[in-house]
Amino acid sequence: MTNDAIEQYCREHFDELVAGENGLVGWLQIPSISASPEHAGDVRRSAEWLAARLRAVGFPTVEVWETGSLDGSTPEGLPAVFAEWPSDDADAPVVTLYGHHDVQPVDPLELWKTPPFEPTIVGDDLFGRGAIDDKGQVLFHLLGLQAHLATTGRTSPAVTLKVIVEGEEESGSVHFRRLLEDHRDRLACDVVVVSDTSVFDRDTPSICTGMRGLTDCQIDLHGPDVDLHSGSFGGAVPNPLAVMADLLAGLHDADGRVTIDGFYDRVVMLSDRERELFAKLPFNEHGWVHETALSRGTRGEAGYSTLERIWARPTAEVNGMWGGYTGPGHKTIVPTDAHAKVSFRLVADQEPLEVQEAVKDYVARYDRDGITATVTFSGPGVRPCLTPLGHPALQAATRAMEKAFGKEIRYTREGGSGPEADLADVLTAPVLFVGVGLPDDRIHAPNERVVLSQLRLGAQVAAHLWSELAEVKRT
Numbered sequence: 001m002t003n004d005a006i007e008q009y010c011r012e013h014f015d016e017l018v019a020g021e022n023g024l025v026g027w028l029q030i031p032s033i034s035a036s037p038e039h040a041g042d043v044r045r046s047a048e049w050l051a052a053r054l055r056a057v058g059f060p061t062v063e064v065w066e067t068g069s070l071d072g073s074t075p076e077g078l079p080a081v082f083a084e085w086p087s088d089d090a091d092a093p094v095v096t097l098y099g100h101h102d103v104q105p106v107d108p109l110e111l112w113k114t115p116p117f118e119p120t121i122v123g124d125d126l127f128g129r130g131a132i133d134d135k136g137q138v139l140f141h142l143l144g145l146q147a148h149l150a151t152t153g154r155t156s157p158a159v160t161l162k163v164i165v166e167g168e169e170e171s172g173s174v175h176f177r178r179l180l181e182d183h184r185d186r187l188a189c190d191v192v193v194v195s196d197t198s199v200f201d202r203d204t205p206s207i208c209t210g211m212r213g214l215t216d217c218q219i220d221l222h223g224p225d226v227d228l229h230s231g232s233f234g235g236a237v238p239n240p241l242a243v244m245a246d247l248l249a250g251l252h253d254a255d256g257r258v259t260i261d262g263f264y265d266r267v268v269m270l271s272d273r274e275r276e277l278f279a280k281l282p283f284n285e286h287g288w289v290h291e292t293a294l295s296r297g298t299r300g301e302a303g304y305s306t307l308e309r310i311w312a313r314p315t316a317e318v319n320g321m322w323g324g325y326t327g328p329g330h331k332t333i334v335p336t337d338a339h340a341k342v343s344f345r346l347v348a349d350q351e352p353l354e355v356q357e358a359v360k361d362y363v364a365r366y367d368r369d370g371i372t373a374t375v376t377f378s379g380p381g382v383r384p385c386l387t388p389l390g391h392p393a394l395q396a397a398t399r400a401m402e403k404a405f406g407k408e409i410r411y412t413r414e415g416g417s418g419p420e421a422d423l424a425d426v427l428t429a430p431v432l433f434v435g436v437g438l439p440d441d442r443i444h445a446p447n448e449r450v451v452l453s454q455l456r457l458g459a460q461v462a463a464h465l466w467s468e469l470a471e472v473k474r475t
Helices: 005-020 026-027 037-057 135-152 176-182 240-249 272-278 285-292 305-311 352-364 391-403 420-427 452-474
Strands: 061-065 082-084 094-100 120-122 125-127 162-164 191-194 206-211 213-222 316-323 336-345 371-378 410-414 432-434 447-450
Touching: 005 026, 005 135, 005 352, 005 391, 005 452, 026 037, 026 125, 026 135, 026 191, 037 082, 037 135, 037 162, 037 352, 094 135, 094 420, 135 452, 176 420, 206 391, 206 432, 213 240, 213 305, 213 352, 240 336, 272 305, 272 410, 285 452, 305 410, 336 352, 352 371, 391 432, 391 452, 420 432
Parallel strands: 094 162, 094 191, 191 432, 206 410
Antiparallel strands: 061 082, 082 162, 120 125, 125 447, 213 336, 213 371, 316 336
């Protein structure tokens, strides 16, 4: 197996990956929007399309897995797709490949230059909802697997390859953890590969080594049982909005650190090596602030760079606050209630449930002097996920990317959160992020696209990856 042979195979067969009803173009025509109940049938069609494609590639086991109601009273979930291709090598490592086949809603439709479910190729770009997130990145693995078999002469992969592609990632992966737990034995593996991420930029191929966790809540403050005339009662009774302002402002100190007791107790600090690698990335902070964030400055925890803050430090963010009168003119009252929504991004090794208890203690300090304070969390939260730089599987993925891209591979993290922590937790396996998206692919936005040359490079990475991971197991 040589780089040239793999590259040639992927070039010669790339049109088969993209074109026609059995290619990416055909899959993108299915509006598998998991957040919209009216598209539940489309999500099922999408699962069946992928199952058929996996069978055509040669997977001997392919199944559509149902995700039933969580407790019998909630709606049933949307289907996932499972496939397995055992290696002929008795000592081969087991790899579970994760992706998702559902897509985001397309609103606002009027901002799309081409119809979102009529995939359109313009030069090297393929436009359509799901093109990069995540249908394109699921499919490049199929071409990569075919290239791996063709260039090695194997009749089975060098690893026992399992595939789990869920249908609810874009609507919160509500049923996914239970699906993992129910099928833990069948999904058991040595390593998990996730292709739902991006490289740093077109000229800087990179591997993500971690994602932050998340927990979020609503805080409610109740004061007087009715709105009161501010002339008769203002300054004499507690104002819930004023108290809420104090509560939210108190979440951070003058250095931008979160003030909740114990919030940083578990935080794994960045190593000097990680900070050095982050600093080497060609990050244009001015462009990021003014062109990407459309902001006018940076702000955050003192002592950390912008990349360190969004990738490797925990945060508390006020997502919204409301209460009292907000209509035209004025209504001079002391309002009865104040509300706020707050989210917390977490890093290794923070536990969402522990953070929730600390937040409850913080809010409870404001439950006094005529104010009733309550906090409600939307669920158990999402745990953070981190793969150490020195992990042998990560080094195998690095070598595979270096062979495909022909460049030094850098390391990044993701500031967002997803189901990857559940994969690592339930399957007790490290997670490798092997994605080839670009920061300007407009994920979740109108005019989402995939750069076709990036997709082909992804297939080349996948063709190398299985042999590299098998070599790690042998050594």
